[in-house]
Amino acid sequence: MAYFSKHYHSPGTAPGTLIVRGAAAQPLSINLIDYTEAGVEEHQLDSPEQCRSFLEHDSRTWVQVNGEVNPDMLRNLGAVFNLHDLALEDVINTGQRPKVELYDNQVFIITTMPVYDGTRLELVQVSLFMGKNYLICLCPLAEDPFEPVRKRMRQTSNVRFATRGIDYLLYALLDLIVDAGFPVLEQFGDQLEDLEAELLERPSQQTLSSIHRLKRELLILRRVLWPQREVITTLMRGEDEFIHTETLVYFRDCHDHSIQIMELLESFRDMATSMLDIYLSSISQRTNETMRVLTIIATIFIPLTFIAGVYGMNFHNPASPWAMPELGWYYGYPMVWAIMISVTVTLVWFFKRRKWM
Incomplete structure (x- = not known):
């Protein structure tokens, strides 16, 4: 529907003028x-x-x-x-x-x-x-x-x-x-x-x-x-x-x-x-919920990324006292996974306790 639907004469038309624009739409x-x-x-x-x-x-x-x-x-x-x-x-x-x-x-x-x-x-x-x-x-x-x-x-x-x-x-x-x-x-x-x-x-x-x-x-x-x-x-x-x-x-x-x-x-x-x-x-609430989920996911993966980054540097030199001893451990790889899983479970438990998720 148009905002302005009134039919009117051109400015200056004499009063009482009867003009129809277009053909009749309905029979009379x-x-x-x-x-x-x-x-x-x-x-x-x-x-x-x-x-x-x-x-x-x-x-x-x-x-x-x-x-x-x-x-x-x-x-x-x-x-x-x-x-x-x-x-x-x-x-x-x-x-x-x-x-x-x-x-x-x-x-x-x-x-x-x-x-x-x-x-x-x-x-x-x-x-x-x-x-x-x-x-x-x-x-x-x-x-x-x-x-x-x-x-x-x-x-x-x-x-x-x-x-x-x-x-x-x-x-x-x-x-x-x-x-x-x-x-x-x-x-x-x-x-x-x-x-x-x-x-x-x-x-x-x-x-x-x-x-x-x-x-x-x-x-x-x-x-x-x-x-x-x-x-x-x-x-x-x-x-x-x-x-x-x-x-x-x-x-x-x-x-x-x-x-x-x-x-x-x-x-x-x-x-x-x-x-x-x-x-x-x-819409604002949906955006906030989406951002909250993304924030929780990012927060969980931040310490995991840190751990993976530390043990991914591969500075392994047996003659150096500053080398990573864990790289030579027999159970080093399972230990890292255990740490990552423990961190993830701890963070999820913390978020639920604070009712953030």
Whole structure:
């Protein structure tokens, strides 16, 4: 993952300019759900213009756009729902910081949903527009992640969507986006456990690379999830006319989930940092153990080398009073070996007694 993933226009570009770089990566689909207390209607649309007839009904409308949007489609959607140009620009320029913008008779929200497959962390920008009786959700993923919410709406026993305003649907989508962080952090937690076991057994260069990658992903995740908590806090204040008092308790629950995610994230970041220290300590400990073994071996062979060196000089002259008499002894060679073995055994016993080996 790149350190800088935000799409942006060239400096000096007019505000509200809609430009897409490259071809669309995911196919585009528009799903509409129109619901009242009487029931739920689902429609597959070909263009945003088909939404106009539903806005005239006394119902609540959810427009779900999945895939990579193009400027023409986004302009048509903005014309139908009277969306602000700056908000449309933020939709098409992904990588925005999570935020809440209040426009005339409209609320614009940018959130980030983390998606993790075990090897690559993807941060998906989800853009939401909420009006008096409609909600527009734009998600660049081809597969709709909000199918669980749609499934709850289809259940006749679930009357909360039917009896409450469009703000409850906004809560349901935000709650799913926030809770998407739990399975991601669960996978990070499993990786931390594996790395911890690897650190205690046999750390390697690959272990260090995994720790650095994990720290980087946790840092990027924190950068987007921290302002997302501020988004929920802003909606809890009830400054917008579309957020009803009876729905604030659900937003408070969503806020609690965001706090739990941030606490887990901070704990995992601390664990990753401590693992780096453990890795360095482990490598240092392994180096010290290796040096200790080599030192013990060298210490044992120093007196043996001295003995072998002394008796290897071969100064043997029977006429000289300073000659080595041991060189002429019958048991001289076994005697030298006995001395060497005795020295080795004594040194090993001494090292073990001092717990150096």
